[in-house]
Amino acid sequence: METQRIFFALPLPPELREQLASLRDRAVAELGSRILRPIKTENFHITLHFLGEQPRSAIESARETLREISENPLPAPRIELGDLGAFPKASAARVLWADARDVDDAAGRVYTALGAALGERSFPLEDRPFRCHITLCYVRKGVGRPALKRVQQWLERAKGSESGERMLWTIPTVVLYRSVTGPGGSEYTELDHADLAE
Numbered sequence: 001m002e003t004q005r006i007f008f009a010l011p012l013p014p015e016l017r018e019q020l021a022s023l024r025d026r027a028v029a030e031l032g033s034r035i036l037r038p039i040k041t042e043n044f045h046i047t048l049h050f051l052g053e054q055p056r057s058a059i060e061s062a063r064e065t066l067r068e069i070s071e072n073p074l075p076a077p078r079i080e081l082g083d084l085g086a087f088p089k090a091s092a093a094r095v096l097w098a099d100a101r102d103v104d105d106a107a108g109r110v111y112t113a114l115g116a117a118l119g120e121r122s123f124p125l126e127d128r129p130f131r132c133h134i135t136l137c138y139v140r141k142g143v144g145r146p147a148l149k150r151v152q153q154w155l156e157r158a159k160g161s162e163s164g165e166r167m168l169w170t171i172p173t174v175v176l177y178r179s180v181t182g183p184g185g186s187e188y189t190e191l192d193h194a195d196l197a198e
Contacts, residue, residue, distance in 0.1 A: 003053040005179045006062060006191065008114055009045040010077060010107060010171045012134070017044045020098060023084065024136040027096060031154055035147045036096070036137040043188055044134050046079075046100055048111050048174065051123055058123070059191065062176055065117035066194040069110075069174065076172045076196035077107035079132065083159045086139075090152045097133040103168065107132050110174055110196065172198050 012020070021041040028036050051062065082099030102108055111130045118125060139151060175193040179186050 003055050004059060005053050005181075006059060007050040007177055007179060008048040008062075009175055009177055010048065010110070011173060011175050012044050012046070012171065013169055016081075016169045017041050019081070020044050020134060020136060023098060027084075027137055027154065027158075031147075031150060035140060035143055035151065037140050037185075038137045039135055040185055043186060044136075045175075045177075045188075046107065046132055046134055046171070048107075048114055048130075049118060049123075049125060051118075059176075061121045062118070062123070063192045065114060065121065066174065066176060066192050068117050069113065069194040069196075073195060073197040074110050074113060075104065075106045076170050076198045077110065078103050078168045078170050079107065080166045080168050084136075084155055085133070086151070086155060090155050091148065093139050093148060093151045093155070095135055096137040096139070096151070096155070097135050100132045100134055102132040106196075107171075114174065170198060172196050 018041070021044075024038050024041075028038050051058075054062070079100040079102055082101045085097055085099060086093035087095040087097065100107075108130060115125055139148070173193045173195055176191045178189045178191050180189070181187075
């Protein structure tokens with residue numbers, strides 16, 4: 001049976017993606033590409049629900065959840081960038097991310113509404129709380145303790161280093177993406193989207 005790897009996410013405005021690319025490039029320049037695997041600029045997003053491999057029939061069902069949201073549009077999230085962080089923690093980093101502060105909790109409401117609609121259609125949902133963030137880099141598998149220590153120290157130095165006025169970014173759509181993994185990294189294709197209320 002043919003399947004596709006799909007997820008729901010909030011796409012980012014081009015100007016915000018460029019700002020994040022600057023943060024990512026700084027991390028790679030200071031820590032090195034042997035430690036970090038950077039995310040492509042065009043792939044920056046805020047993940048809402050990752051559904052994994054799904055058959056064609058399930059993809060149509062996932063599209064229906066977007067139609068429900070379009071009929072009763074929720075407020076568009078407004079976010080601002082916060083500090084940098086790591087999953088699962090700085091001392092054992094596997095993922096470097098930028099905090100996306102959900103200033104009105106609108107992203108959280110989209111996440112909850114979408115999750116309820118997916119649950120009604122028996123989609124398996126991840127059992128962890130929503131964390132509004134944007135992945136910048138992955139720490140490469142197999143790096144040793146000295147490399148992880150360097151990552152931790154870099155994060156400590158980077159926290160709070162961004163100066164200037166905080167900007168709010170409005171995200172007016174929620175998108176269903178297909179993800180295809182290849183030698184050059186993941187490629188995302190929009191399958192459908194729903195507009196949110198601005």
